[in-house]
Amino acid sequence: MARKRSAKDSVQKPPKIEKDSADENMQSAWVRAAASAPDVIKKQKADRDRALALRQRDADFLTETEKIKARLQELRIANPNLFENLFRTGSYLAAFRPDAIAEWMAEAKDEDQKQILRDFWFYTARFRVWLGWDFPKARFKQPSAFPPHATKYRARLVNGRLELMEPYQPELTYESEYEDGNLSVPDPAVEEWMAGGRAVLVRLKDAQGYSLLNELERFAYDPNAVTLIVHDSVMPFMFMLVGERTTVKEVRAAAKVLTALRKRFYGRSRAGRPKKAQKLVPVLEKVTAKDGKSQKEKAAELEPSAPSRSTEVLLSKTKKTIQPRPTR
Secondary structure (H helix, E strand, C coil): CCCCCCHHHHCCCCCCCCCCCCCHHHHHHHHHHHHCHHHHHHHHHHHHHHHHHHHCCCHHHHHHHHHHHHHHHHHHHHCHHHHHHHHHHCCHHHHHCHHHHHHHHHHCCCHHHHHHHHHHHHHHHHHCEECCEECCCCEECCCEECCCCCCEEEEEEECCEEECCCCCCCCCCHHHCCECCCCCCCCHHHHHHHHCCCCCEEEEEECCCCCHHHHHHHHHCCCCCEEEEEEECCCEEEEEEECCCCCHHHHHHHHHHHHHHHHHHHCCCCCCCCCCHHHHHHHHHHHHCCCCCCHHHHHHHHCCCCCCHHHHHHHHHHHHHCCCCCCC
8 A cells, every 4th residue: 555645755855976975065055955945935925925915906907817817718718728728838937938939829720819828928927927727616716926026136147147146945936046135235225215115126246248238238338328128028128227427307207208118018107096906806896797787787786875877987997998909
């Protein structure tokens, strides 16, 4: 009779090495790191829960989540094999891998299905979440949030790629590899800025001078200007290279440009009164419910004491908002 597996059996054993091997120190580090794995996993779960809570306060995230769910349900009906393959073999990292994307694109039967996949990769990269599917219950799972979870990261550039500053720790997932909570900041003002939770610091050590960043700095850096870098990947990513003689006035002007680009790339603008995300949740639930009820009935359920025409208008506008976007 087979022995029942215990929790200890799930811990990967370190590779065997010769007693006098030069790798003995590395094995010791491996054992120490593996022993701390439960604490690391616990921290990662807390980080992801906190990150998801922040996203759920974002009205755009809630709206776009319902929108992509509706589009993926269309894909499930039109091409069930592609849908199953996508959620059985797909992952968050696949949104950043053109080779993986190409494989799923090849399974799409028409342009509309390809657009659904594009929208899904865009949503995944934009909000840093993976929207999994629960096959037994035939429904979407709670989105799983991905990095950044920390505010300080440190790495070194080797042959144009990021590498750890310290030896490899096998229990770390990719998003935790470069985290460094003890990283020193260039100035106390940076620490104060980051304390608000709206800034992240990444410091890179580059001794070789042959990285992509070096190339950008050589031809695009202007000490008197702000250089905007748009990386057209699965979604447009924006970087800013700030010249040493750039004035506060010029940085403010750059902020206005960023506002326009956010609206152009993501449909997001900071202008006007911000939406209250939690108030939007019941509205989205009513709009997406397949209960056969009229707009007037749903409005009455939202405001049973005094249903108004404005509530019906809100339901109508929300429904229109979560309709699929036109092809990019």
